[in-house]
Amino acid sequence: MARLSNLLLVVLAAATIFCVSADVLSYTATFVQCVSNASCPQGNPGRFNRTFALNDIVSPNLYLMVGDQLEFKLAVNVSIHPLTICQNSPLPKFCQGSNGTDVLNVPITVAGQTTSTTFTTAGTYYYGCNYHPGMGATITVFPNSVDSSSSNRHSKRAVAARFGARHQ
Numbered sequence: 001m002a003r004l005s006n007l008l009l010v011v012l013a014a015a016t017i018f019c020v021s022a023d024v025l026s027y028t029a030t031f032v033q034c035v036s037n038a039s040c041p042q043g044n045p046g047r048f049n050r051t052f053a054l055n056d057i058v059s060p061n062l063y064l065m066v067g068d069q070l071e072f073k074l075a076v077n078v079s080i081h082p083l084t085i086c087q088n089s090p091l092p093k094f095c096q097g098s099n100g101t102d103v104l105n106v107p108i109t110v111a112g113q114t115t116s117t118t119f120t121t122a123g124t125y126y127y128g129c130n131y132h133p134g135m136g137a138t139i140t141v142f143p144n145s146v147d148s149s150s151s152n153r154h155s156k157r158a159v160a161a162r163f164g165a166r167h168q
């Protein structure tokens with residue numbers, strides 16, 4: 001019986017640590033003007049000169065920790081620009097043409113829609129338009145190491161906060 005309660009304590013402690021370390025980073029996404037070879041992401045088609053903005057910041061790179069959930073809330077209709085989160089996308093595609101196992105969320109096109117993904121592995125990921133290149137940016141997911149509660153983790157968080165993420 002004592003052994004069982006010890007096990008329960010360990011499980012509870014692990015769950016608590018996980019809850020503390022994992023965040024939901026929620027962004028409101030819009031689709032805005034950008035300037036070719038300046039504020040537009042690499043590869044952006046000149047005929048559009050538009051890209052996604054997250055919390056009014058033009059296509060920011062995002063920084064997350066393993067276990068974090070990334071959530072996009074679309075505030076505008078983007079019928080021909082499905083907002084997608086993906087992996088294995090060569091630059092400057094930012095998810096253009098991604099399908100199958102490379103798409104990590106349900107792409108969204110209608111104002112009011114929400115979509116998300118939870119990152120379980122460290123690495124480089126992307127978000128952007130599923131149909132066109134250069135309409136997104138990179139997502140860097142850092143390993144959630146034992147010492148991740150150190151200043152290193154806080155500095156990564158500070159970077160994320162600078163880009164207006166709302167931590168829940």
Ligand SMILES: [Cu+2]
Nearest residue numbers: 080081129132
């Ligand atoms: Cu597009």
